[in-house]
Amino acid sequence: MKEITTKIIQGDSKEVLKDIKENSIDLIVTSPPYADSRKNTYGGIKPENYVEWFLPISNELLRVLKPTGTFILNIKEKAEEGERHTYVIELILALRKQGWLWTEEYIWHKKNSYPGKWPNRFRDAWERCIQFNKTKKFNMFQEEVMLPVGDWANGRLKNLSETDKIRDNSKSGSGFGKNISNWLNRDKVYPTNVLHFATVCNNKNHSAPFPEELPEWFIKLFTKQDDTVLDPFAGSGTTLVVAKRIHRNSIGIEILPEYCELIKSQIETEKELVLFEPQTKYAHKK
Amino acid sequence: MKEITTKIIQGDSKEVLKDIKENSIDLIVTSPPYADSRKNTYGGIKPENYVEWFLPISNELLRVLKPTGTFILNIKEKAEEGERHTYVIELILALRKQGWLWTEEYIWHKKNSYPGKWPNRFRDAWERCIQFNKTKKFNMFQEEVMLPVGDWANGRLKNLSETDKIRDNSKSGSGFGKNISNWLNRDKVYPTNVLHFATVCNNKNHSAPFPEELPEWFIKLFTKQDDTVLDPFAGSGTTLVVAKRIHRNSIGIEILPEYCELIKSQIETEKELVLFEPQTKYAHKK
């Protein structure tokens, strides 16, 4: 099995991306800073300037992506003064004009959305995962993200201990490991374009904007082992951590030095799982 | 209790709407014909003409809606030649320009979406329910659509005896009772902007575009009894049937005479439920 590399680059994506070779990336999956949020970390891009801020970056993304590659943009417009902002749907139109194909819009249903009560709206429990492509002939490995067919499978698999699930390479030749993979390969159905993942809260000393399941799902769906994944807004590094774990090369770009350090330490402790990679069970909505 | 009226008008919405009094409608909820479908009814509106076809109609809708009213547009763009069409998001921008406020976008997650398999996409399991308003001060009756509390509570509360759970106020002065009453007040939670309804099986001689739960949810949320609901593309009449059942006046417009007849016969057999209306339980995704 080949070696993979996990690279984190500190800097502004608009500049750093120029140093990446064209047609070299298999998947871009990222969650850019939302308009007007994270003001103390990023600049706090104004909604009305969001599209023009993003277009130079996406132009570089279009250059570095392989023709068979995919770009997944996780984003959600905020509500302000009683209305939803339009910058996200304007961005979709602008990206098409830039040359991207708008292939699909996946819905990430956040089961544990932020609480709150207002007179004019309910809690916001979904985000967009917008799929763009360079050509119509992109790679898609649908069998890698299949779901167990019914709840009975979930019950069975829950009984497996954590150590069974993260069984490492040296032990994976044993019979029990093979039994697990038998269970996992049986009675599966294809998923839909609605994904059910809970957000992560405060488990570690940092909080990630999205759970590991989200980039993992798209990485498995759109890349194979030894492919290369790019996250131009690496943030807390979730995409890179997952990519390394399931044996994909990855490049992350992050403007904040302290986040880069955090990612580096996470990457080093992240153990790569090989061969009988423990497939994450994507549960039906539950 | 007042009498309500349920009216179905055969004709083209663009014309028929002109006869409806301004500021007279509390809720518009509709699922218009999608672009390029129902060719023999609406002439098969081409995606590139969809916005210009819709704007004269929505202009009348804006006129007849009360300032406190709401317009719910159930729609989903189709995929063609590997891409999602952009006419829906262009319609959102155009409606704002027409004077509508884009308050929210609800997601209807179709639990049992139509099966199918394609090399470049998964099954489409969601539709947009886009909320537009005339003013920021619209009616919203959030308590009418509350949900039972999530599953997490079951695990935490399962040790409490039944008598503890139904402990009345007079006993709740004790410390333990207060703890219980905290939980008791939490047996209902507000929903989110993601709705989980199954699609209807077309076991009748016509196919309904959406299940009764969908218009029912919005009718309960945005109107009270004796208010007036309008569906300018009545189709199989689901909106009218539900409106009558929960004692709202309603007006439906439908261009196809045979559909109008179908609706009339459905309306007549639909029994109105009064006084202690049995509240539909809106379950968490399941």
Next chain:
DNA sequence: GTTCCGCATGAATCGATAG
């Protein structure tokens, strides 16, 4: 060694208050 419960904490949003 389990199970159970208290607690903090989120890519939130609105309305009021303050500069």
Next chain:
DNA sequence: ACTATCGATTCATGCGGAA
């Protein structure tokens, strides 16, 4: 008038200490 900050509201989740 217009922007900036703050408090109130709300609920699923994971962690850690307790039973």
